Amino acid sequence: LAKTTQPISMDSYEGQEVNITCSHNNIATNDYITWYQQFPSQGPRFIIQGYKTKVTNEVASLFIPADRKSSTLSLPRVSLSDTAVYYCLVGLNSGYSTLTFGKGTMLLVSP
Amino acid sequence: SAVISQKPSRDICQRGTSLTIQCQVDSQVTMMFWYRQQPGQSLTLIATANQGSEATYESGFVIDKFPISRPNLTFSTLTVSNMSPEDSSIYLCSVADGLLGNQPQHFGDGTRLSIL
Numbered sequence: 001l002a003k004t005t006q007p008i009s010m011d012s013y014e015g016q017e018v019n020i021t022c023s024h025n026n027i028a029t030n031d032y033i034t035w036y037q038q039f040p041s042q043g044p045r046f047i048i049q050g051y052k053t054k055v056t057n058e059v060a061s062l063f064i065p066a067d068r069k070s071s072t073l074s075l076p077r078v079s080l081s082d083t084a085v086y087y088c089l090v091g092l093n094s095g096y097s098t099l100t101f102g103k104g105t106m107l108l109v110s111p
Numbered sequence: 112s113a114v115i116s117q118k119p120s121r122d123i124c125q126r127g128t129s130l131t132i133q134c135q136v137d138s139q140v141t142m143m144f145w146y147r148q149q150p151g152q153s154l155t156l157i158a159t160a161n162q163g164s165e166a167t168y169e170s171g172f173v174i175d176k177f178p179i180s181r182p183n184l185t186f187s188t189l190t191v192s193n194m195s196p197e198d199s200s201i202y203l204c205s206v207a208d209g210l211l212g213n214q215p216q217h218f219g220d221g222t223r224l225s226i227l
Contacts, residue, residue, distance in 0.1 A: 030213075032213045034215055041220070041221075041223075042220050042221075043115075043203050043205070043218030043219050043220050043221055044154070044203075044205075044216075044218050045218070046112065046215040046216070046217060049213075049215050087153070087154075091213065099156070099216075100156075101146075101153045101154040101155070102153060103153050104153060
C-alpha cells in the first residue's frame, strides 16, 4: 500500500503560483498518481492524474520525477476560490480498495 | 464526468434507527464506492459495490452494520443500521468507470448524518 505524505497546510496570496509536493517512496510500478480538491460541504473533485513526467490540464500541472517517489501539483495564479483541501492519492494496480486518502493539504489563499 | 446525486443531503436520526442513503449516477459506471468522512478528517473507504456481486468491505466495516445494494449500473444504496452517535459523519458515494484503479473517481456531495 503506497503511503503518501503531504504538508498539513500551506498559505499563499492571490495571483501566486502554488506547488504542493507529495512524497510516495514505495510507489509501485503500475501506480498512478491522482490529485483531488475538496471544498467544505462538498465531495472531492478530481483535478489531475499522471504516471510519469509532466501532465497539464486547464486547471493544474502535475510534475513527476523519473524515480516517481514524489509528485508536485502546481496551481498557477491561485485565487481565493482555490482555498481548499488537496489530496494526493497513489494507487496499486490491484484496484481501488488500495487507494487511501491521506490527511491532505489545507491551502489557504489570502487577498 | 459523471454527475452523482445523493439523497438525503442531510438528516438527523435517533439512535437505534436505520437510514438508507441513495446514490444515483447519470451514466452507467463499473464501480461504485462508499466512504465515510468525519468532520475535519480525511475519507475512509467503507466498501466497493459492483453490480451483480456482493459488496467488498474494508477492514473495520461489516455488512450487518452497512448493508449495500447495487441493483444496476447507475444506482446504489448504503444503509447505516442501528445507529449510534459514533455514526455521525458524512457519507460519500463515488464512481469510477474502470476496474484497475487507474481511472479517477468522481464523488457526490455526501450525506451529512447526525445521530442524537
